[in-house]
Structure formats: C-alpha cells, structure tokens
Amino acid sequence: MSAAFHQARQAARRWFDPTLALAIATLGTYEALSEHPRGGIAPNVAIAAAFGALVLQRRSWSGPALGAGWAAVAVLQSAVFATTDQASVGWLTFVLVVFAVGRYAPRRPALIGLGLMVVGMEGVYLCAPSHIAGDLFFPQVIGCVIWLAGRTLRGRARMTEQLHELAAQAQERVAAEAAQAQAAERRRLAQEMHDVIAHSLSVIVVQAGGARRILSTDPARAIEAAALIERTGREALGELRHLLGVLGPSLDASGSRRSAPTLDQLDGLIASARAAGLNAELTREDDGVPVPAGIDLAAYRILQEALTNALRHAGAVDVAVTVRSEAGSVALEVVNAAGTAGPASLGSSGHGLVGMTERAHLYHGSLEAGPIPGGGYRVAATLRAEREEAAA
Structure with a gap:
C-alpha cells in the first residue's frame, strides 16, 4: 500500500502544475470573455495563456526569468485592461510566481526575481487609470511576505536533505563498524575453535598410542581408550564444521599459549x-x-x-x-x-x-x-x- 501511495503522490505532483496552469489560463479567458476589456478579446486571451505558461514553468525557470516574465505580462495586461478590477488572474499568478521564485531559485537569482516583480508592480500601478497609494504598497508587502515564506520552505527542505544525508552516512558508519566487529568476532571464534580442535587431536593421539601399547595386556582399558578416541573425534568433527579460518597462535603476556576456558x-x-x-x-x-x-x-x-x-x-x-x-x-x-x-x-x-x-x-x-x-x-x-x- 505504501508503494501505491507513493506512486499516487508522484502522479499528483506531476500533474499539479499543468492543472494549475490550465486553471489560470481558463480564468483569464473567462475574464476576457465576460468583461469585454479594452483591446479586444484575442490579446487578453493571449495574456491569460502567458500567465498560464509562467505557472507551468515556475519550478524550472530561473528567478530572473520568472520575475521578468511576470512583470512584462502584468504591465501589458494592465495597459490593455486599463483597470485593476479586471486583473484578478494577474494577481493570482503573482502569488504563485513570487512564491516559486523564493522557493526554488538560489538566493541571488531569487532576489533579482523579486526585484523585477516589484518593478513590474510599479508598472502595473502606473498603467492603471485610477489608483491610490495602497494599490502599490500592500501588494508589495504581501509579495515580500510570500517570497520569504518560499525562502523559509527552501531552507527547511535543504536542511531536511542534509539531515537525511547525515543520517545515511551515520547508518553506513554504524553498519561498517558492526561488520568490522562481526569480522573480528568471527576471527576470534575461529582461533578459539582452533584451540579446541588442537586439544581434541592431542587427546586422540595420546589415547591411540596408549591403546596400542596396552591392547594385548589390558583389552578392557584399550576399549575405553578407543571409546574416548571416538567421542573426541566426533567432537572434533563437529568443531571442524564451524571452523571459519585459521589465525596465528594466541599468546598470553608470557608468550605461552592460552588454554580455552570451559x-x-x-x-x-x-x-x-x-x-x-x-x-x-x-x-x-x-x-x-x-x-x-x-x-x-x-x-x-x-x-x-x-x-x-x-x-x-x-x-x-x-x-x-x-x-x-x-x-x-x-x-x-x-x-x-x-x-x-x-x-x-x-x-x-x-x-x-x-x-x-x-x-x-x-x-x-x-x-x-x-x-x-x-x-x-x-x-x-x-x-x-x-x-x-x-x-x-
């Protein structure tokens, strides 16, 4: 289910901007058809399409390109409509684009893009036939706030990526250390099993020699020795199945071989x-x-x-x-x-x-x-x- 959810989320992301761009273009076309703006319907439909294109490319274009593009289209729209009452699609596009400039562009291009959009708002303000000071001041303040929100999200996203990278590196280090510890432990186990097998073979050799010497004089003891040899041999065979390798001799501080504890x-x-x-x-x-x-x-x-x-x-x-x-x-x-x-x-x-x-x-x-x-x-x-x- 998690894989299906991930695929659905990726598909939603892939279609979000095209759907949003189509909605912007449709809204602009509706305004052009319903308000009968100055300059005719066709130029205003083209302006709506241009706004839609800006929204479609808001993640891929650079900050200056987005800022200059919005400024040019918005000033042209203001000049054609000759009134801000018919330019709601322009302000909606402004919100989406200024956020994208802050969210997706590096710091310097993002500042340039914001500056170009502020200049574009001044152009829109000057092209409007009737305006008051608030028509310029408040949109600029709102634009800066939205831009800062985009920068904040960008910073958090980068911090999250860095934390994920650090976590992945830490996980790799832990895995490497665990593998090293496991390898060292396997080597230690192999050495200890080497000691066990050496002990077992020594017992076999000694008992076999003793059994050979007493076979004719004391058969009962020879049989006991043979049974011990068999038991010791079985144990040694069991240890051989677990043997992982052979290391050098394990010595204590005096240079003598350590005996395995039991x-x-x-x-x-x-x-x-x-x-x-x-x-x-x-x-x-x-x-x-x-x-x-x-x-x-x-x-x-x-x-x-x-x-x-x-x-x-x-x-x-x-x-x-x-x-x-x-x-x-x-x-x-x-x-x-x-x-x-x-x-x-x-x-x-x-x-x-x-x-x-x-x-x-x-x-x-x-x-x-x-x-x-x-x-x-x-x-x-x-x-x-x-x-x-x-x-x-």
Whole structure:
C-alpha cells in the first residue's frame, strides 16, 4: 500500500502544475470573455495563456526569468485592461510566481526575481487609470511576505536533505563498524575453535598410542581408550564444521599459549565477578552428558560477557546466573538488578551483544537480551549440540 501511495503522490505532483496552469489560463479567458476589456478579446486571451505558461514553468525557470516574465505580462495586461478590477488572474499568478521564485531559485537569482516583480508592480500601478497609494504598497508587502515564506520552505527542505544525508552516512558508519566487529568476532571464534580442535587431536593421539601399547595386556582399558578416541573425534568433527579460518597462535603476556576456558571454570568466573563488586549467585543443573568443547567455550564466553556488561552498566548489583546442561546442549540466563554504572571488567571480548549473538548462532542457538520490568537486564542464550555430537 505504501508503494501505491507513493506512486499516487508522484502522479499528483506531476500533474499539479499543468492543472494549475490550465486553471489560470481558463480564468483569464473567462475574464476576457465576460468583461469585454479594452483591446479586444484575442490579446487578453493571449495574456491569460502567458500567465498560464509562467505557472507551468515556475519550478524550472530561473528567478530572473520568472520575475521578468511576470512583470512584462502584468504591465501589458494592465495597459490593455486599463483597470485593476479586471486583473484578478494577474494577481493570482503573482502569488504563485513570487512564491516559486523564493522557493526554488538560489538566493541571488531569487532576489533579482523579486526585484523585477516589484518593478513590474510599479508598472502595473502606473498603467492603471485610477489608483491610490495602497494599490502599490500592500501588494508589495504581501509579495515580500510570500517570497520569504518560499525562502523559509527552501531552507527547511535543504536542511531536511542534509539531515537525511547525515543520517545515511551515520547508518553506513554504524553498519561498517558492526561488520568490522562481526569480522573480528568471527576471527576470534575461529582461533578459539582452533584451540579446541588442537586439544581434541592431542587427546586422540595420546589415547591411540596408549591403546596400542596396552591392547594385548589390558583389552578392557584399550576399549575405553578407543571409546574416548571416538567421542573426541566426533567432537572434533563437529568443531571442524564451524571452523571459519585459521589465525596465528594466541599468546598470553608470557608468550605461552592460552588454554580455552570451559564451564568447569565457572566457579572462578563467579569469584572474579564477586571480587569486582557483583553479588553473583550461580545455579547449575547438569544431566551428566558431556558438552561439546566448542559449546563449552562459547557458553563460558557468553556468561563472561553478560557479567561484564552487568558490571559495566549496572555496577555492584545482585546478579543471578543459571546454567542448564541437557543432552549436550546448554541454556544460560543472566539477570541483574538495576543500578549505577561501574568501571570494572571481567576480561570480556569487548563486542557485547554482537559477540554473544555470533557465538549463539554459531551453535544453532539463539540469544535474547533486554531490560526487564521493574528495572534490570536479562540475557538468555541457548546453544544446541548437533545430533551426532550429542550422541557421542
């Protein structure tokens, strides 16, 4: 419906000036036929047509051209009619043209056009056989007011265009920054998944070597090692499906390789949150099914980011953290009370909702974040294991 309305509006704009010009010419012709002016009907019909042409071209002609055109036709009309009582079409055209000069012409051409129309009014005044001072003064004042109205609308239109341009530029900048943040987060996720896969392959290699050595002496333990190899391999295959690229090694300040955090380290994360000022309480429900390493890492990072956001935006407030693990999938919820902003950080990735959303979507999940009634904020995420990962 909006498209149809837009098309109808464009069509109305396209036909407005031609319709208005035809109405002006028709009114002038009616005056010429009904008043029997001096000079005959034909010249006055031609004058009416000239006024109509001025209205038709009022958006496209320059300010001086419109001003000079109206002045010439109006003086000629006044000389032919010899009375202002029969020149209503001329004054109606004056209103439309002087507004167009102010509205559509640049400043200097608009001033020139206004000056020419003022001179034209003086010519009309002098050609009239009987006139008083008000016949000149009041039309000039009204003309200047209408011209100023046109200038005001022009200024507002230009300001609106500039605001739209600035808004478009700002939107482009925001989109570019979001794309950069998303790309950086994807690179970070890829590096972390690289760590997970490297760990899984290391486990496979170690267990395979051990199973080979004890296969003949302790078959039961060899079978357990084989089962662990199978489970670890399935997890690694699941991570490979999500791998986005390979980056250089991630090092800590001492030059050693950082190990990826997991949900088993939640107690340490909660302790860090409390040390930073949050009154954090952890509730955890676990069905005992192993969580794939990638989901384990993503869940930890989401919780870390949510706690950091709570600390940054609410300060030292109560925070309830709930973690539920079921069939290899994880559901998270972080709810904080309202408060004042705090300066501390828990070592988050720094990309807020962008990073958390990316992590959730990467593992077939979702993330919801927003204020809650009565004040405070809630972050809830679900990360789902693929069927074959969970089956391991």
